[in-house]
Amino acid sequence: MYRINKNINLILISLMFLGALSLTYGFFQGRMHLTESEISKVISDHITENKVKINMNTDSIHHDNSNYSENKSHHKHNIHSSHEVSQEQLDLIKYVENYFKIKFTNSEKIHAKNLEHIIHITEHALHAKSQRPWSSLLTATLLFFGASLLTIFFLALQYVAEVGWSVILKRVFMAIGSFLPYSAIFLLIIFTTSHFHLFGNHTYHWMAEGIMNPESNNYDKIIAGKEAYLNFPFFILRFLIFFLVWIFLFNKLKNLSLEEDLKGGNNYYFSSRKFSAIFIVFLGVSSSMLSWDWIMSIDTHWFSTLFGWYVTSSMFVTAMLMILFFTMHLKNNGYLEHVNTSHIHDIGKFIFGFSIFWTYLWFAQFLLIWYANIPEEVTYYMARFDDYKIPFFTAFVLNFLFPILLLVSRYSKRIPGFLTFVSVFILLGHYLDFFVMIMPGTVGSHWNIGIVEVGTFLGMGGLFTKVILNSLSKINLVPKNHPMIEESKNFHI
Amino acid sequence: MDYKTIYGIYNDDDTLLSAVKKIRGEGISISEVYSPFPIHGLDKALGLKDTRLAVTAFLYGLTGLSLGLLMMWYMNIQSWPMNIGGKPSFSLLQNLPSFIPVAFECTVFFAAHLMVITYLMRCKLYPGSSNKSPDPRTTDNMFLMEIIVKADEKKIYKLLEQTGAVEVNEKV
Numbered sequence: 001m002y003r004i005n006k007n008i009n010l011i012l013i014s015l016m017f018l019g020a021l022s023l024t025y026g027f028f029q030g031r032m033h034l035t036e037s038e039i040s041k042v043i044s045d046h047i048t049e050n051k052v053k054i055n056m057n058t059d060s061i062h063h064d065n066s067n068y069s070e071n072k073s074h075h076k077h078n079i080h081s082s083h084e085v086s087q088e089q090l091d092l093i094k095y096v097e098n099y100f101k102i103k104f105t106n107s108e109k110i111h112a113k114n115l116e117h118i119i120h121i122t123e124h125a126l127h128a129k130s131q132r133p134w135s136s137l138l139t140a141t142l143l144f145f146g147a148s149l150l151t152i153f154f155l156a157l158q159y160v161a162e163v164g165w166s167v168i169l170k171r172v173f174m175a176i177g178s179f180l181p182y183s184a185i186f187l188l189i190i191f192t193t194s195h196f197h198l199f200g201n202h203t204y205h206w207m208a209e210g211i212m213n214p215e216s217n218n219y220d221k222i223i224a225g226k227e228a229y230l231n232f233p234f235f236i237l238r239f240l241i242f243f244l245v246w247i248f249l250f251n252k253l254k255n256l257s258l259e260e261d262l263k264g265g266n267n268y269y270f271s272s273r274k275f276s277a278i279f280i281v282f283l284g285v286s287s288s289m290l291s292w293d294w295i296m297s298i299d300t301h302w303f304s305t306l307f308g309w310y311v312t313s314s315m316f317v318t319a320m321l322m323i324l325f326f327t328m329h330l331k332n333n334g335y336l337e338h339v340n341t342s343h344i345h346d347i348g349k350f351i352f353g354f355s356i357f358w359t360y361l362w363f364a365q366f367l368l369i370w371y372a373n374i375p376e377e378v379t380y381y382m383a384r385f386d387d388y389k390i391p392f393f394t395a396f397v398l399n400f401l402f403p404i405l406l407l408v409s410r411y412s413k414r415i416p417g418f419l420t421f422v423s424v425f426i427l428l429g430h431y432l433d434f435f436v437m438i439m440p441g442t443v444g445s446h447w448n449i450g451i452v453e454v455g456t457f458l459g460m461g462g463l464f465t466k467v468i469l470n471s472l473s474k475i476n477l478v479p480k481n482h483p484m485i486e487e488s489k490n491f492h493i
Numbered sequence: 494m495d496y497k498t499i500y501g502i503y504n505d506d507d508t509l510l511s512a513v514k515k516i517r518g519e520g521i522s523i524s525e526v527y528s529p530f531p532i533h534g535l536d537k538a539l540g541l542k543d544t545r546l547a548v549t550a551f552l553y554g555l556t557g558l559s560l561g562l563l564m565m566w567y568m569n570i571q572s573w574p575m576n577i578g579g580k581p582s583f584s585l586l587q588n589l590p591s592f593i594p595v596a597f598e599c600t601v602f603f604a605a606h607l608m609v610i611t612y613l614m615r616c617k618l619y620p621g622s623s624n625k626s627p628d629p630r631t632t633d634n635m636f637l638m639e640i641i642v643k644a645d646e647k648k649i650y651k652l653l654e655q656t657g658a659v660e661v662n663e664k665v
Contacts, residue, residue: 367590492534
């Protein structure tokens with residue numbers, strides 16, 4: 001039986017506290033939910049007080065909040081229609097930045113030619129600011145949720161493929177899977193607040209008010225065409241069905257394994273295999289759909305047919321990293337004495353192999369869009385290349401070059417310390433991968449990896465670790481009557 | 494070649510594996526083992542050095558990668574400049590994404606084929622090469638251990654019989 005070390009417990013609780021604190025800080029920072037007219041009033045007051053001369057020419061701009069491509073095009077249009085930015089205008093921009101505690105990007109400053117534009121970008125920046133904690137929460141939740149879900153997949157895979165080597169690690173898989181309900185709570189909070197636009201949550205553009213209503217200013221014909229799939233009741237229904245089925249099947253597998261410990265016999269193994277097969281088939285569908293629902297629908301206009309696999313491969317690598325971390329933690333603390341270099345080597349192979357698989361999908365998605373060069377598709381990558389170059393390519397380096405250069409050799413996978421060291425970087429790489437999937441569509445160019453993002457990541461990681469260590473301390477670490485337990489204990493390659 | 498060569502023939506792979514361990518434990522070196530199938534753990538028991546084939550595979554892969562890129566550069570940039578994906582940039586670096594699949598295939602092609610060829614060369618296997626096994630039964634149901642006698646011949650005989658050899662022959 002595993003017992004949590006007091007110091008580790010303290011560290012985890014303080015991490016969770018830190019996460020909650022930084023999230024609160026993020027909400028505090030983004031507390032200003034002003035409408036356009038309120039912003040306009042503040043700025044006009046300043047102008048009349050200080051007699052600022054500014055180009056009041058209001059060649060009207062379409063009110064469109066978060067569609068990147070259309071913003072882009074009207075910025076371009078304005079380069080031609082207005083003249084140079086004067087010193088007074090720059091001073092005004094500076095005043096606005098200081099007043100609302102926001103920061104404009106350089107391209108925004110250059111393109112802010114008239115008053116309406118300044119109001120417009122101010123609204124954008126404030127919007128992004130209140131959105132930031134939500135986006136970071138979603139990123140961190142999805143990262144750890146994915147690790148948990150795909151670990152259950154890996155567990156199911158062991159039954160379906162009748163694998164012997166991993167049997168002594170089975171309880172580690174089960175412990176990691178137990179984070180699933182917790183992530184459901186966080187996701188549910190994010191989805192419902194986004195639907196009701198509470199606390200500045202505007203994660204999903206298609207949930208915006210009136211976007212499907214032809215009479216509204218917000219009406220978007222393309223998004224309205226997706227109403228049959230992208231509507232809140234169906235969205236939540238899918239969410240609930242997914243989680244209920246996953247949790248039901250996972251608990252079934254868990255209970256069968258625990259009963260097997262007590263009673264023995266091969267029947268538990270055979271029925272576990274049946275439930276595993278159902279789980280894998282269900283996950284085949286639900287993993288793609290969850291990627292469309294929870295991530296791809298952020299960039300509502302855009303779609304990619306292999307997005308589901310791409311997200312799932314990212315989640316699978318994260319799952320293998322978590323399996324490695326918890327196995328190493330247990331091993332280093334004197335548990336799981338039968339785990340040897342060969343087991344670690346096999347986990348390393350999965351990390352290596354699926355990192356390459358991730359790269360394949362990452363690149364395949366990019367190549368087709370890059371080659372076809374269709375405007376409605378390339379907007380996705382335009383946003384990432386313009387504003388997210390650093391995290392976008394860092395994710396590539398960490399998720400592809402690190403594993404292929406450092407883990408390709410047999411020896412490096414057989415040194416647990418080295419493998420763990422590389423794995424930490426791969427984990428960061430996959431965080432950045434999710435970051436680059438979620439941020440551009442929600443906060444646009446106003447992203448940052450600051451207190452909010454790091455704190456939320458650490459906090460969620462703390463909660464994840466705490467849940468798993470708690471779960472580990474409740475079950476036998478090694479299954480007793482599994483038919484292939486001896487093979488696993490004597491595994492060597 | 495003044496040394497005598499002895500063949501110990503076994504009929505079970507587990508017996509052979511433990512025999513190899515025992516005989517090597519006695520300080521007698523085994524020059525070769527012939528088996529109809531690969532035996533798990535035998536290379537370690539025989540004290541064979543790890544294969545360097547992986548290193549060559551990496552180098553062959555790099556060769557394939559560079560040759561693939563060179564080929565694409567010559568065909569699509571140098572000799573017949575192509576407008577790739579509606580981006581008439583005519584530079585290798587800017588068109589790199591579209592060359593990656595070809596470069597990847599070349600990497601795999603070179604690594605795989607050259608690795609097989611290297612392996613066959615190292616094993617001296619080529620069309621028309623002669624059979625190296627001293628006993629044809631090693632391709633069927635027997636395992637053969639070849640020892641070149643450098644020290645006590647009687648001890649080797651005894652050891653081979655003790656460890657379960659069904660037959661002990663001398664090289665004619």
